[in-house]
Amino acid sequence: MHVALSPFSQYTMRDMNTAHTTTPPAAISLHLEGIAASYGARTVLSDISLTLQSGEVLIINGPNGSGKSTLLRLLCGLQQPTSGTLFYAWQGRRYAPLAARHLIGWVAPDLALYRELSGHENLRFFASVRGLRCTAAELDAVLARVGLGGRGGDWVGAYSSGMVQRLRYAYALLHAPPVLLLDEPTITLDERGAAVVASLIHAQRALGITVIATNDPRELRFGDYVLTLVPG
């Protein structure tokens, strides 16, 4: 297993993004120290240490099976590391990933929403369980932000794969999280959808941290740092 974390300054996009970044309102930071993860006897990740600050974007890339999605699952608490320490620091407190649910928005191909409910009903449900009181207009605004304006009343089962991906973004952004974790962010999206994602990642710089797992070389431009995972 080889892990390389390199500054991504060779891409001009970094300077452009930094230029747009204002002082982040939510000073959140992500800390990984000696993180390792295994599936049975097979070690997927080992000895990953890094710190990410508000306004920064980390790209995780590597071939299939190198542990990109696993690392993202560790970051949102859906999986526990075999060893190491992982926490978010926010407002003077440390949060383990699963205790930081209210701070995290996660988009991934694994993320399924309720097909028998409409997009609007899905968002209303997830807002309710998060303790948010959202009006219909606010939910419509979230849907419009991801390009689903006017389609909120349709059942998710009738959505195309690209529309489902957009709804995943609505689910992730509903509570305006300071941490955005994106696994294959533009998968199944058309060009307009990819542009929406680019704007969301750009806007997230003002809110906090973004971590993106991707194999698409075009998405490297979003990042400040690249973490390259190589299966050992």
Add this chain to the structure above:
Amino acid sequence: MRVVLAATWAVLRKDIQSELRTRYAFNALLLFAASTAVAVSLGVGFIGLQRDPQTIVIQSALLWIALLFAALNGLSRSFVQEEERRTTLALRLAAPPTAVYLGKLVFNLLLLLVLDTVTTLLFLVFLRVEIANPLMFVVVLALAASRRPPRPRCRARGSSSWASRPGES
């Protein structure tokens, strides 16, 4: 606490809404209850024509066995459904675990109440069961439906204790 209660209500409301649209658990339970009642009726239907104490005991035992197995068949479905549709991840990241448990517990209790009612009605029709004390019978059914312990070990124990009271049906 208020957040957990609100989230519990949201989970319950969502489960009911999903169930009304998909009838995922209800159809399975209904099929089981109907097929059991018909099968029992075909097998021991003549019992219904007799009214001796032993017949009443057998009818009661059959009813509780049908309720028990229908419940075991259907209770896990609200959780299994979340796993099968892979919505568990979204739920885990958004909802407090306590709210998910409580919401699904209440949903299962409601489902069991419906199941009790349907199964009992089917038994009344197919086995010609006579209820000596209707009020007590309804109370016992409601208690049976509300007795949903968290661990299967307790569930089996509780069920056998109810099944051992045939005189109440």
